[in-house]
Amino acid sequence: MRTEISKTYRIEAAHRLPRVAQEHKCYRLHGHSFQITLRIQGDIDPKFDWIVDFGEIDQAWKPIHDAIDHRYLNEIPGLENPTSEILAEWILRRIRLSRGRVVAVSIAETCTASCTVYANAIDDDYR
Template identity: 45%
Template sequence: MIIYKKFSFDSAHFLPNVPAGHKCGKIHGHTYFFTVFIEGDIIPELGWIIDYTDLKKGILPIIELLDHQLLNEVQGLENPTSEILTIWLWNRIKPIFPGLKRIELNETPSSGVIYEG
């Protein structure tokens, strides 16, 4: 079974490796939305895979590293494309929640990344 929880944060970034004149080379911001999917068996005595409160408590410190930050200044995000940001999130969430199955990250309502490790 897979459960999920949605989160969001606001950050600015620029993409240093795009061609000269590309609009994403300038500092700009996004409200990022991401969904964390956790796979596991139901704990019979509790009736769930994981308590959503525990999931939220584990994710919020990671969000605090990104929220209202210039992502390019966050260690490991010097070239903060959505793809690299999704891998960065995965590498911080997976040790906390081994059942992590998937992350979906949207930088706009119509564009995003799905990563499954």
């Protein structure tokens, strides 16, 4: 039975978007309370009747959290232009689980603005 679960995390981080015009508000240094949702699909493990333990997702998330929470994202390799799209892809490429697969990462940087990056839409080296 193919199923999907999701888990949402929060980080606080600063960033600026260096490629926009200097007059654009995102050119200036500012911060967000990013809400990050991982969507995981997989088959149900017949022993436990779940895809994967949510606790394992927490463990897989922790090093990512430690790398980006309360950080200036632009200073992190790969996040020099840290749009939500780039951040979602950056996370997608780094998170691994023993069972199930992270098929999408959604990032909301405000209550009304969010984006989703799908694993099947990025390079073959991830799939």
